[in-house]
Amino acid sequence: AQTVTQSQPEMSVQEAETVTLSCTYDTSESDYYLFWYKQPPSRQMILVIRQEAYKQQNATENRFSVNFQKAAKSFSLKISDSQLGDAAMYFCAYQVKSTGKLIFGQGTTLQVKP
Amino acid sequence: DSGVTQTPKHLITATGQRVTLRCSPRSGDLSVYWYQQSLDQGLQFLIQYYNGEERAKGNILERFSAQQFPDLHSELNLSSLELGDSALYFCASSVDGDRGKSGEQYFGPGTRLTVT
Numbered sequence: 001a002q003t004v005t006q007s008q009p010e011m012s013v014q015e016a017e018t019v020t021l022s023c024t025y026d027t028s029e030s031d032y033y034l035f036w037y038k039q040p041p042s043r044q045m046i047l048v049i050r051q052e053a054y055k056q057q058n059a060t061e062n063r064f065s066v067n068f069q070k071a072a073k074s075f076s077l078k079i080s081d082s083q084l085g086d087a088a089m090y091f092c093a094y095q096v097k098s099t100g101k102l103i104f105g106q107g108t109t110l111q112v113k114p
Numbered sequence: 115d116s117g118v119t120q121t122p123k124h125l126i127t128a129t130g131q132r133v134t135l136r137c138s139p140r141s142g143d144l145s146v147y148w149y150q151q152s153l154d155q156g157l158q159f160l161i162q163y164y165n166g167e168e169r170a171k172g173n174i175l176e177r178f179s180a181q182q183f184p185d186l187h188s189e190l191n192l193s194s195l196e197l198g199d200s201a202l203y204f205c206a207s208s209v210d211g212d213r214g215k216s217g218e219q220y221f222g223p224g225t226r227l228t229v230t
Contacts (some may be wrong), residue, residue: 035218043202044116045221091157099170100145100208102219104157 002027006105013082021077023092033095040088087112118222126228132193139207146188152201
């Protein structure tokens with residue numbers, strides 16, 4: 001069974017600094033997708049970034065980028081130039097390609113200090 | 115705004131009761147997914163429908179059922195409610211959910227269910 005692990009329950013970063021959130025996963029599949037979702041206090045789930053397993057190039061979306069290490073089954077999220085609005089819970093998710101269902105990690109709460 | 119709508123936003127009901135949660139996917143999306151977010155279980159996949167047909171099942175209790183209608187909106191029915199069913203229920207949609215063509219999922223705002 002596929003599992004997703006986020007080992008950092010809480011992280012904090014100074015405004016304008018860079019922070020990296022960790023995620024590891026376990027799967028026997030070779031083709032799958034990985035996502036980071038953001039959940040602010042409003043509880044809305046917002047898609048941050050997506051990575052396709054067969055693509056070696058790391059995905060980037062503005063200030064958000066990932067470090068995808070397929071052999072190590074690691075998928076970390078880097079947030080550059082952190083802003084107060086980045087404060088939220090961040091979920092790493094693995095997508096079973098054959099069905100599309102998302103398997104989520106436990107989440108990491110990110111605090112941004114002014 | 116993701117384009118996915120869910121009603122109601124909040125629901126408070128008593129144990130033993132039955133409720134229906136409603137979801138309208140983004141325009142053009144054929145797949146609907148239901149997830150439950152609770153403090154002890156985290157975010158869990160419940161069930162997926164694709165173009166009216168059940169496509170995948172997760173840890174969904176037998177007391178729970180869902181369906182997707184011809185206009186592609188979906189309903190999640192929860193019956194014989196227990197205190198432990200209190201949670202945030204999300205609906206998400208994607209363009210396709212056909213095997214091998216999984217797409218990004220966009221989440222609705224959720225329905226907060228409180229069972230007293």
